Amino acid sequence: MTVQQAAFNEGFVDADGFRIRYMEAGQGTPVIHLHGAGGMRLTQAHTLLSRQFRVIVFEMPGFGVSPVNDRTQSVRELGATMASAVLALGIERYDVIATSFGARVALWMALQRPERILALVLEAPAAIRPAGHQPPSGTPEQIARQLYAHPERAPMAPVDPDVQAKQRALVGRLRGPDRDTDLEARLRDLATPTLVLFGTLERVIPPDMGRHYKTLLPNCQLVFVYDAGHEISTDRPEAFADVTADFLERHEAFVINRKDTRISP
Amino acid sequence: MKVSYFETGRYVPPPDMPREWPVPSGNYDAAVGTEALRGMVERVKFVESLGFDWISLSEHHYSPRILTPSPVVAATWLAARTERIRIAMLGPIVPVSNPIRIAEEMAMLDTLAPGRIVIGLLRGTTNEYLSYDLNPTEARERTDEGMDLILKAWTEPQPFGWQGRHFQYRTVSIWPRLQDPPPPTYALGTSAEAGEFAARHHLGLGVSYGTFEIMARATNYYRERCAEYGWQPEPDDIIYRANMILGETDEEAEATLQRRDRQGAFPVRPSLRDALLDADIKRNVAGERRAQPVGGVLPISFCGGPDRIVEQIRQCREKVGAGVLDLSLQDPGTGDTDAMLRALELFGRKVLPRIREI
Numbered sequence: 001m002t003v004q005q006a007a008f009n010e011g012f013v014d015a016d017g018f019r020i021r022y023m024e025a026g027q028g029t030p031v032i033h034l035h036g037a038g039g040m041r042l043t044q045a046h047t048l049l050s051r052q053f054r055v056i057v058f059e060m061p062g063f064g065v066s067p068v069n070d071r072t073q074s075v076r077e078l079g080a081t082m083a084s085a086v087l088a089l090g091i092e093r094y095d096v097i098a099t100s101f102g103a104r105v106a107l108w109m110a111l112q113r114p115e116r117i118l119a120l121v122l123e124a125p126a127a128i129r130p131a132g133h134q135p136p137s138g139t140p141e142q143i144a145r146q147l148y149a150h151p152e153r154a155p156m157a158p159v160d161p162d163v164q165a166k167q168r169a170l171v172g173r174l175r176g177p178d179r180d181t182d183l184e185a186r187l188r189d190l191a192t193p194t195l196v197l198f199g200t201l202e203r204v205i206p207p208d209m210g211r212h213y214k215t216l217l218p219n220c221q222l223v224f225v226y227d228a229g230h231e232i233s234t235d236r237p238e239a240f241a242d243v244t245a246d247f248l249e250r251h252e253a254f255v256i257n258r259k260d261t262r263i264s265p
Numbered sequence: 266m267k268v269s270y271f272e273t274g275r276y277v278p279p280p281d282m283p284r285e286w287p288v289p290s291g292n293y294d295a296a297v298g299t300e301a302l303r304g305m306v307e308r309v310k311f312v313e314s315l316g317f318d319w320i321s322l323s324e325h326h327y328s329p330r331i332l333t334p335s336p337v338v339a340a341t342w343l344a345a346r347t348e349r350i351r352i353a354m355l356g357p358i359v360p361v362s363n364p365i366r367i368a369e370e371m372a373m374l375d376t377l378a379p380g381r382i383v384i385g386l387l388r389g390t391t392n393e394y395l396s397y398d399l400n401p402t403e404a405r406e407r408t409d410e411g412m413d414l415i416l417k418a419w420t421e422p423q424p425f426g427w428q429g430r431h432f433q434y435r436t437v438s439i440w441p442r443l444q445d446p447p448p449p450t451y452a453l454g455t456s457a458e459a460g461e462f463a464a465r466h467h468l469g470l471g472v473s474y475g476t477f478e479i480m481a482r483a484t485n486y487y488r489e490r491c492a493e494y495g496w497q498p499e500p501d502d503i504i505y506r507a508n509m510i511l512g513e514t515d516e517e518a519e520a521t522l523q524r525r526d527r528q529g530a531f532p533v534r535p536s537l538r539d540a541l542l543d544a545d546i547k548r549n550v551a552g553e554r555r556a557q558p559v560g561g562v563l564p565i566s567f568c569g570g571p572d573r574i575v576e577q578i579r580q581c582r583e584k585v586g587a588g589v590l591d592l593s594l595q596d597p598g599t600g601d602t603d604a605m606l607r608a609l610e611l612f613g614r615k616v617l618p619r620i621r622e623i
Contacts, residue, residue, distance in 0.1 A: 197428075200413055214423040223426035223435070224417060226410055236428075243428045255426070255435040 015085035026050030036100030045233035048241035079108030149229035199228030269319035274332030287327035315613025326396035344378035356385030360407035368418035387453035455483035457552035464490030473506035486551035500588025507566035571615035
């Protein structure tokens with residue numbers, strides 16, 4: 001099934017001394033998406049979510065078309081920058097979806113201003129990593145096989161090597177220790193409803209890491225998305241959007257099934 | 266070589282019993298059914314005394330041929346009444362079941378009978394998709410996903426949700442859990458999907474009824490996939506379920522083979538059979554498309570006196586690589602049980618001691 005790509009409008013917002021690019025579609029509760037180490041990329045999952053939410057997909061400073069960012073010193077700072085970008089759009093309360101590298105940024109955002117964030121969805125989060133973890137490497141094909149359970153669903157557009165080098169340097173500088181003890185200690189008091197998603201075919205971050213979030217965060221749900229790799233929203237966009245939308249709408253009450261299973265009245 | 270006896274709950278039907286599947290349950294005779302099921306204990310104790318390593322059970326519905334629609338109920342009953350023998354559920358039919366229920370029941374049984382349970386997870390025969398109204402075209406995918414979910418339910422220590430294609434759960438956290446170490450677990454089937462799943466999850470593989478050559482294709486594929494995942498299966502990781510006719514002599518066994526009542530396992534009427542085969546499109550052996558013979562007669566893999574049987578088992582080991590033979594010494598639901606018990610006794614006396622080193 002292919003989903004008709006929604007018209008996402010490009011915008012820029014000035015915040016914290018950066019000019020930050022974003023793509024936006026849909027109406028309703030604002031949902032902010034913070035991308036992973038590979039940079040911003042629209043997927044079918046964004047389109048699906050935009051039918052129900054006002055989806056704003058940011059390109060964090062130093063990624064994609066933005067200039068080199070050698071000012072931001074930590075993901076904590078990056079979190080503050082992104083929070084001010086959302087505020088600059090006039091949005092005071094919102095949901096956050098964060099992918100992989102973006103998860104630590106989002107958690108710092110939530111820790112700094114918990115009252116602003118309604119709920120968090122962490123897609124294959126890299127905020128807690130096994131010791132000595134290495135990001136995907138190799139040829140583009142090898143990297144695709146690490147990122148996707150279904151590389152055939154991955155975008156075909158070649159990535160500009162200069163952009164790639166710029167992003168890699170930034171992520172290398174900001175990714176921080178595999179276990180951020182300061183962050184983890186604070187998570188114990190973060191009441192924000194949080195959904196952690198891992199694909200059952202995840203090959204970048206061991207899905208077993210999911211249980212750390214579940215243990216640390218007082219209000220955390222852990223869901224495995226079957227037949228998805230690291231890029232869950234590309235491997236299984238409908239499944240990702242379905243569970244994400246349900247959680248953002250109902251938070252922990254999403255465990256209550258409300259599907260009508262009657263065959264005939 | 267380890268040996269398993271396939272216990273089917275031997276319901277011996279009268280000759281005029283309709284054979285077409287589903288068999289009308291109005292023909293059921295409670296006294297015969299009671300004897301068939303309660304007699305399991307005696308037969309299992311008997312093979313235990315003969316030195317068999319396992320007994321196996323399977324899930325089939327709507328027929329007297331195999332009277333264990335719930336293998337876990339039979340396994341629980343038998344585990345409580347025997348001492349040593351391992352009880353292999355080969356197994357729950359995953360695509361028609363609630364995978365969480367399977368995970369829970371297996372963990373419960375493993376707790377009640379620690380060290381004595383063997384678990385096989387399978388897709389099931391084509392006719393079984395009619396039993397619980399499963400779309401045959403979804404059977405393969407539901408099996409793969411269901412098995413994945415069962416393994417996750419066994420191993421994940423935190424409550425979790427499952428966003429699947431065919432199954433969705435928002436909170437799973439099973440009690441009790443499996444013992445440590447967990448029971449031997451197998452994916453059952455000859456398909457590329459079964460071999461791949463077993464290899465990826467470090468499980469064993471169980472194959473059944475085909476010739477040594479065809480089974481070897483499936484087990485070779487499995488071994489190749491295991492190598493790809495960086496491990497090498499042991500002989501105990503491969504089960505071969507097969508029919509055997511054992512006589513005191515080759516001639517006696519041949520004569521029994523000639524007399525064999527060649528009835529299909531679960532015969533369905535031809536028009537329905539053809540429609541089922543059309544719908545059940547994903548059957549394969551190691552990736553090569555191969556329809557299941559719906560309702561067909563199951564072949565005899567081993568036939569002869571003790572010497573010839575030992576030689577056939579040696580060949581089986583060489584070709585198929587199986588370290589566990591799961592045997593029927595008479596077609597289920599046919600013939601007289603006493604003859605089968607005599608064959609089992611002969612096997613225990615004349616064959617079993619000679620195949621231990623194979």
